[in-house]
Amino acid sequence: MSIFHNRREFLALTGAAAGALALTGCGAGSSSGAPVADGRGKPRRGGQFRALFTGGGEQETIDPHAEALAIDMARTKALFDRLVDLDATMAPVPRLARKWESNADATVWRFTLRDALFHDGKPLTPEDVLFTFGRILDPKATTHFAQSLLSVIDLKRSRSAGKNVVEVALKRPGAEFPALLGTLGTAVVSSRYTDPAKPVGTGAFTLKSFRAGRAFVAERFDDHWDGGAYVDELRILSADADARGNALRAGEAEFGYEMTPTFARTVQADKSVRILAAKGSTAHAIVMKCDQEPFDNPDVTRAFKLLADREKLVQVGLAGQGVVGNDMFGKGYQYYPEDVPQRTRDVAEARSLLKKAGALNKTLSIYTSAVATGFVEAATLFAEQAADAGLRVKVTTGASETYFKDQLAKGVMGSHRSGAMTIPNYINDRLLTKSAFNASGWRREDFDATFAKAQSTTDAGERGKLYGRLQRTVHDEGGLLIWGHPDWLNGVSSRVRGMEAAPPNTLDSGRFDKVWLV
Amino acid sequence: MRRYACQRLALGVVQLALLAVLVFLLTSLLPGDAADVRNNEDAGAEQVAALREQLRLDRPPLERFTDWASGIVTGDLGTSLVSGGPVLDILTETVGTTLVLAAVTLAVVVPLAVTLGIACGLREGGLLDRSVTSVTLALNAVPDFVLALLLVTGLSLRLGWLPATWVGVGAADLLVRPGLLVLPVTVVAARMVCLLSRQVRAGMVTVLQAGYVAQARRLGVPRRTLLLRHVLPNAAVPGIQELARVGDNLVGGVLIVEAVFAIPGVATALVRAVEARDVPTVQGLALVVAAAALLFSLAADLFSHRLVPRTEVLR
Numbered sequence: 001m002s003i004f005h006n007r008r009e010f011l012a013l014t015g016a017a018a019g020a021l022a023l024t025g026c027g028a029g030s031s032s033g034a035p036v037a038d039g040r041g042k043p044r045r046g047g048q049f050r051a052l053f054t055g056g057g058e059q060e061t062i063d064p065h066a067e068a069l070a071i072d073m074a075r076t077k078a079l080f081d082r083l084v085d086l087d088a089t090m091a092p093v094p095r096l097a098r099k100w101e102s103n104a105d106a107t108v109w110r111f112t113l114r115d116a117l118f119h120d121g122k123p124l125t126p127e128d129v130l131f132t133f134g135r136i137l138d139p140k141a142t143t144h145f146a147q148s149l150l151s152v153i154d155l156k157r158s159r160s161a162g163k164n165v166v167e168v169a170l171k172r173p174g175a176e177f178p179a180l181l182g183t184l185g186t187a188v189v190s191s192r193y194t195d196p197a198k199p200v201g202t203g204a205f206t207l208k209s210f211r212a213g214r215a216f217v218a219e220r221f222d223d224h225w226d227g228g229a230y231v232d233e234l235r236i237l238s239a240d241a242d243a244r245g246n247a248l249r250a251g252e253a254e255f256g257y258e259m260t261p262t263f264a265r266t267v268q269a270d271k272s273v274r275i276l277a278a279k280g281s282t283a284h285a286i287v288m289k290c291d292q293e294p295f296d297n298p299d300v301t302r303a304f305k306l307l308a309d310r311e312k313l314v315q316v317g318l319a320g321q322g323v324v325g326n327d328m329f330g331k332g333y334q335y336y337p338e339d340v341p342q343r344t345r346d347v348a349e350a351r352s353l354l355k356k357a358g359a360l361n362k363t364l365s366i367y368t369s370a371v372a373t374g375f376v377e378a379a380t381l382f383a384e385q386a387a388d389a390g391l392r393v394k395v396t397t398g399a400s401e402t403y404f405k406d407q408l409a410k411g412v413m414g415s416h417r418s419g420a421m422t423i424p425n426y427i428n429d430r431l432l433t434k435s436a437f438n439a440s441g442w443r444r445e446d447f448d449a450t451f452a453k454a455q456s457t458t459d460a461g462e463r464g465k466l467y468g469r470l471q472r473t474v475h476d477e478g479g480l481l482i483w484g485h486p487d488w489l490n491g492v493s494s495r496v497r498g499m500e501a502a503p504p505n506t507l508d509s510g511r512f513d514k515v516w517l518v
Numbered sequence: 519m520r521r522y523a524c525q526r527l528a529l530g531v532v533q534l535a536l537l538a539v540l541v542f543l544l545t546s547l548l549p550g551d552a553a554d555v556r557n558n559e560d561a562g563a564e565q566v567a568a569l570r571e572q573l574r575l576d577r578p579p580l581e582r583f584t585d586w587a588s589g590i591v592t593g594d595l596g597t598s599l600v601s602g603g604p605v606l607d608i609l610t611e612t613v614g615t616t617l618v619l620a621a622v623t624l625a626v627v628v629p630l631a632v633t634l635g636i637a638c639g640l641r642e643g644g645l646l647d648r649s650v651t652s653v654t655l656a657l658n659a660v661p662d663f664v665l666a667l668l669l670v671t672g673l674s675l676r677l678g679w680l681p682a683t684w685v686g687v688g689a690a691d692l693l694v695r696p697g698l699l700v701l702p703v704t705v706v707a708a709r710m711v712c713l714l715s716r717q718v719r720a721g722m723v724t725v726l727q728a729g730y731v732a733q734a735r736r737l738g739v740p741r742r743t744l745l746l747r748h749v750l751p752n753a754a755v756p757g758i759q760e761l762a763r764v765g766d767n768l769v770g771g772v773l774i775v776e777a778v779f780a781i782p783g784v785a786t787a788l789v790r791a792v793e794a795r796d797v798p799t800v801q802g803l804a805l806v807v808a809a810a811a812l813l814f815s816l817a818a819d820l821f822s823h824r825l826v827p828r829t830e831v832l833r
C-alpha cells in the first residue's frame with residue numbers, strides 16, 4: 001500500500017504542516033464546524049468550484065473502493081465519507097463514526113455511528129458499514145487496494161450491536177485499526193450500492209455526471225450530516241501540470257492540486273493565485289539493502305548516512321521546496337520521535353567507518369528512474385557526495401512504469417519515496433520481514449516482534465514508545481537514508497476561502513465541502 | 519487510376535496488418551504488463567497476479583494476439599485493459615476533438631501556406647520572399663511548447679483576450695466559444711504553415727525555371743494562364759505530399775498542444791494507453807490513425823496524378 005496515488009510525473013512533493021496547521025473539524029467527537037480558514041469573512045453559499053488534478057484517462061474511477069489516483073480520491077471524497085479520516089499529523093479523526101472503543105487486546109472494535117443520510121434519503125446503519133467491508137474484501141475484486149490492510153477484519157464475527165453501533169471483530173490484535181479506516185479505498189457505501197456509476201454515499205455532494213478522463217460534476221447535498229457544502233456545484237477535472245497552472249492564473253479554475261516548485265515561484269508576484277504549501281513531512285530517500293553486501297554491516301549504512309549533504313540534496317532534488325530529513329519516516333506525524341538529534345554530514349567519520357568495514361574500494365550502484373521528480377538528480381548528486389569519501393557509486397536509470405517493483409530486485413541501493421501515511425502503516429508496508437515493498441531489505445525478527453506487540457497495546461502512549469524504539473533502530477542501523485521531506489504544493493485562486501494547506505491522503509486534502517468563493 | 523487505387527488499398531491492408539503485429543511486438547517489449555504498471559507503487563505481488571489473471575494476460579502472447587486480430591476482422595476493436603470497456607468508446611470520445619482541431623487547422627493552413635508559397639516563389643529573392651523566409655524559418659525553430667506557453671502568457675494571462683485552456687470544456691462549447699480554438703490552432707498551424715509554404719515556394723521556383731515554362735512564355739501564353747494551367751499544377755505536387763504528412767500528424771493528435779491546453783485528444787489517449795500497457799487500446803488507436811495516414815497518402819497521390827498525369831510513368 002502506499003501513498004502516492006499518481007502514477008506518472010508525480011512530484012513526490014508531499015508534506016504535512018505538522019503542528020502549524022490550523023486543523024478544522026478534527027476535534028474528537030465534534031462534527032466539523034465552520035472552518036476558521038483564512039480568518040476573513042463569513043462563509044458564503046453558492047457558486048461553482050472547479051478543481052484540477054492530474055488525470056488518469058480511462059483509469060479514473062468514482063468507485064470509492066477502487067480509487068487509486070489523487071483525482072479519484074478527491075471525487076470519492078465529495079460523494080462519500082469514511083468512518084474515520086486522518087488529520088494533518090496522520091492521527092485518526094471521527095467522521096461517520098462518532099467515536100470508537102476496543103476491548104483490552106484490540107481484537108474487537110465498537111464504532112458508534114453518526115446520524116447521517118445517504119443520497120437516497122435513507123439513514124446510515126451498521127448494515128451499510130458491514131456491507132462496505134464485505135464489498136472491499138470481495139475476493140473477486142482485484143482493484144480494492146484496502147483489501148490487504150483490512151484483511152484483518154473477521155467479517156463472520158462482526159455484527160451490528162444496536163441501531164447505530166457496529167462491532168468489528170479482528171483476526172489478530174489491531175490497535176491501529178481506526179487509522180486503517182482512514183486510508184485509501186475505505187469509504188462507506190450504502191448497502192443499496194451496486195453500480196459504481198450510480199453512487200449512493202453520504203458525502204457532501206451528489207453526483208450529476210462523470211466520465212473517466214474528462215469531467216466530474218457534482219451538486220451540493222443539502223442533507224449532509226456535517227452541515228453541507230458552501231458551493232452549489234463542484235467540478236473535478238483533469239489537466240496536466242502546465243494546463244493546471246495556466247487555468248488557475250486565467251481564472252478558469254479555482255484549485256490546482258500538486259503544483260510544481262517552478263509554478264510556486266512564478267506566481268509569487270501574481271495576486272490572482274495563492275500557493276498552499278504543506279511543509280515537508282513525507283519522504284524522499286536513498287535506500288541501501290541491508291540484506292546485501294556491504295550494507296549487511298550497519299557501520300556501512302551509517303557511514304553512507306553521514307556522507308549525505310542533505311541541504312544540497314533538498315536544493316537539487318526538491319528544488320529547495322522541502323526540509324531535511326533525519327533518516328526516519330513521518331516527520332511531523334503522530335508517533336515521530338522529535339528528540340532524535342539531526343544527523344549531519346561528517347566525511348571523516350564516514351571514512352573511518354568504511355575503512356573499518358573494509359568497504360572503501362568497491363563500486364556500488366544506485367538503481368533509480370525518472371518516475372518521480374528529483375529521483376535521478378538526487379541519486380546523481382549523492383553519488384558525487386559519496387565520492388568525497390573515495391567511494392565509487394554508479395547511477396543506473398530504469399523504466400518508470402515498473403520502477404517500484406523493479407527496485408526491490410535491482411541494485412544494492414535505490415531511490416525511494418513515500419507519501420503521506422501513518423508511521424505504523426509505513427512500518428507495516430516497508431520494514432517488516434513480510435512487507436510487500438521492503439525497499440531496504442530490512443528483515444529482523446525482534447523488530448517484527450516489537451511491531452506486533454504495539455498492535456496489541458491499546459494505550460496510545462505505550463504504543464508511541466514502542467514505535468519510537470523501532471524508529472530509532474531504523475535511524476541507527478537501517479538502510480533508509482531519508483534526506484528530505486518535500487513540501488506539498490497546491491494552488492488556489494484568490495477568490496477561494498476556507499482552504500488550508502494539507503498533506504495528501506488526509507481529510508483536508510482535496511476537500512471541497514468547506515470552501516467558499518468571494 | 520481506379521485499378522491503381524484498388525492496388526494501393528490492398529497494399530494498405532497488408533501494411534496495416536504488419537503494423538498491428540509490429541505494434542503488438544513493440545508493446546510486448548516494454549517492461550511490465552498492464553497488471554504490473556497499474557498502481558506500481560500500491561499493489562502487492564498477489565494483487566498483481568490476480569489482476570493479471572482477471573485481465574487474461576497470463577495467456578501466451580500468440581493467443582492474445584490472434585484473439586484480438588479475429589475481433590478486428592469482424593470490426594471489433596477490442597476491450598481496453600484499463601477501462602474494461604470497448605476501445606471504440608475511447609476512440610469516439612477522443613477522435614471528435616482531434617478532428618475538429620485538425621479540420622480548423624487545415625482550413626487555416628492550406629490557404630495561408632499556398633498564398634505565401636506562391637507569392638514568395640513568384641519573386642524569388644525579393645523583399646517579400648526574404649522576409650517571409652526569415653519569419654517561417656525562425657518560427658519553425660521555436661519548439662511548440664515554447665510557442666504555446668508564450669502565446670498563453672501573452673494573450674490569455676496578460677491581456678485576457680483568449681481562454682488559456684480547455685479545462686472543463688465539452689464538445690458543444692467549441693461551437694459556442696470559437697475563441698477556444700484560436701491558441702491551439704495557432705500553435706499547430708504555425709509550424710505547418712512554415713513547412714508547407716516552403717514546399718510550395720520550392721515547387722514554384724523549380725517549375726518557373728523549367729524549360730517548358732520558358733517555352734510556354736516564349737510562345738506567348740498569357741501570364742495568368744501560364745501560372746494557373748502550367749506552373750501551379752506542377753508546383754503543387756510537393757506541397758500536396760507535404761500536406762498529406764501534415765494531415766496525418768494532425769489526426770494522430772498533437773501531444774504537446776493537447777497537454778498544454780488540456781485538450782482531450784487522440785495523442786493523449788494513445789500515450790496514456792502506452793503508459794498503462796493497455797495493448798488493445800494502443801493497437802486500436804494506432805491502427806485507426808495509420809489507416810487515416812494511408813488514406814491521406816493515397817488521396818495525395820491520386821490528386822497529384824490528377825494534376826500531373828505524367829507522374830504515372832514514375833511508378
